[in-house]
Amino acid sequence: MKAIIALIVFLISLLTTHISQAQTINWESLEKNQKHILNLNAGWDYSFVYGLSYGYHLKTELPIILESSISLASGEVIFDDFKTKIGGQIHVYQIKNFRFNASLHGIYRRYENPLVTLQNFGVDAGVVIGYYEPKWFASGEFGFDKAIVTHFKHSDIYKDVYPDVKNGWYEPSTGGNFNFGVQGGYSFDRSDITLRAGKVMTQDFKTTPLIPFYVQLGYNYKLD
Secondary structure, three states: OHHHHHHHHHHHHHHOOOOOOOOOOOOOOOOOOOOEEEEEEEEEOOOEEEEEEEEEEEOOOOOEEEEEEEEEEOOOOHHHOEEEEEEEEEEEEEEOOEEEEEEEEEEEEEEEOOOEEEEEEEEEEEEEEEEEOOOEEEEEEEEEEEEEEEEEEEOHHHHHHOOOOOOEEEOOOOEEEEEEEEEEEEEEOOEEEEEEEEEEEEOOOOOOOOOOEEEEEEEEEEEO
8 A cells, every 4th residue: 555655646746746936036126125026927837837926025134035925727626736835035145247046935735636635745945046137137047846745635536446545644755856947037117027947857867747847937026
């Protein structure tokens, strides 16, 4: 039975890839008095996904943005597959127009299919290194998304085949994904239009998710 559960976890991890994600920001156009950053985004992760996030810009020596977000997969039932995140990102270092940024977030997500409903807690971390001008920016990104603990609730369909299966929390961690790609954008007034694209690979570097690519289009609006 443990082997069956492990196989299910592995297959689901391939089908429900979520990239490491922080708000995509042009740090060169972000002014000190702009405290609030609203973001709308849409794109392709493991399916068509759309999301909303909010960032609060702290007035610290090293610029920090605290963030919360929710992303939803398109489908007939809106909240059967979603992800929420809370955390932040920090601008660590700058050489002229080249900047180094890092991010860390805690994750709660839910996934449901005809066999099982999963609730998962995890964490993601990422780094972004790029060139930033007030009107545009281009950078490379690298991140890691780790599922730490997952709760299984099996459906009656599954229990008809495996009647001894038990619901509950499954440990150890159920897998992780690396993502690497590029991001860029154009800034005007209080707005940023951003684009991200890249590839996803599982943590063993030997397998790839069912759809190993991601792309995301975003819009930021900054308020005082």
